[in-house]
Amino acid sequence: VTADQVRSVRQEIQRFLLQYEFGLREVETKLSILRDEFLELHDYNPIEHVSSRVKSPESLLRKVARKGIDRDLATIRAHVTDIAGVRVTCAFVQDVHRLFALLTRQDDIRVLQVKDYIADPKPNGYQSLHAIIEIPVFLSTGTSAVPVEVQFRTVAMDFWASLEHRIYYKYDADVPERLTEELREAAQTAAELDARMARLHQQIHGAEA
Numbered sequence: 001v002t003a004d005q006v007r008s009v010r011q012e013i014q015r016f017l018l019q020y021e022f023g024l025r026e027v028e029t030k031l032s033i034l035r036d037e038f039l040e041l042h043d044y045n046p047i048e049h050v051s052s053r054v055k056s057p058e059s060l061l062r063k064v065a066r067k068g069i070d071r072d073l074a075t076i077r078a079h080v081t082d083i084a085g086v087r088v089t090c091a092f093v094q095d096v097h098r099l100f101a102l103l104t105r106q107d108d109i110r111v112l113q114v115k116d117y118i119a120d121p122k123p124n125g126y127q128s129l130h131a132i133i134e135i136p137v138f139l140s141t142g143t144s145a146v147p148v149e150v151q152f153r154t155v156a157m158d159f160w161a162s163l164e165h166r167i168y169y170k171y172d173a174d175v176p177e178r179l180t181e182e183l184r185e186a187a188q189t190a191a192e193l194d195a196r197m198a199r200l201h202q203q204i205h206g207a208e209a
């Protein structure tokens, strides 16, 4: 392999990943518009936090190996749908559903897949609402429809997920049963806290109205 070939492959990957970076920016803009408009109309912020990332080339290659798919970019594009990821954290479950609806019903967005782990939590207790959407990005070379995975969750669900993620990696996916059980219980506690906070919020909101 010549140095020129290496350079050209690197450029190709960079250009490939850049599209996902642009897709993220488009989704972030949509979310910030929704937030600002909501603030203006209702004097209320439905989003606590937004974070986003493009998968690193290393992490992407690990996923490709795990899935056992070909390494060409077209196959990767079709099979790895979380290269661009946005996480939207809300205070209340109601806001999670609201944001999801407001984003996914926009005309230029195509919803490719929805996984509702709030309605149907994973066996380990994981809760979040996942949507894989496709968003158009307008480039000098033409329009590209970029898949972006958007995860909507509450602060309590996010707290649980980040701890579970750390534990999962610490034990290299082989988490002792005692901890797995505790995590399941903690997820239940988080869901109860969400319900309780929603009731309180409703009372305050009702009183204000």
Ligand code: 0O2
Pocket (backbone or CB within 6 Å): 080, 081, 082, 115, 122, 124, 126, 130, 160, 161, 162, 164, 165
């Ligand atoms: P990372 O390190 O966050 O990038 P896929 O493998 O994506 O094709 P999958 O796993 O069925 O298909 O998709 P799913 O269920 O929608 O999960 C995708 C992402 O959701 C994960 O990305 C995590 O970010 C998050 N997630 C899913 N399940 C769990 C869980 O049990 N605990 C925590 N903490 N996060 C979870 P990655 O690529 O697996 O990991």
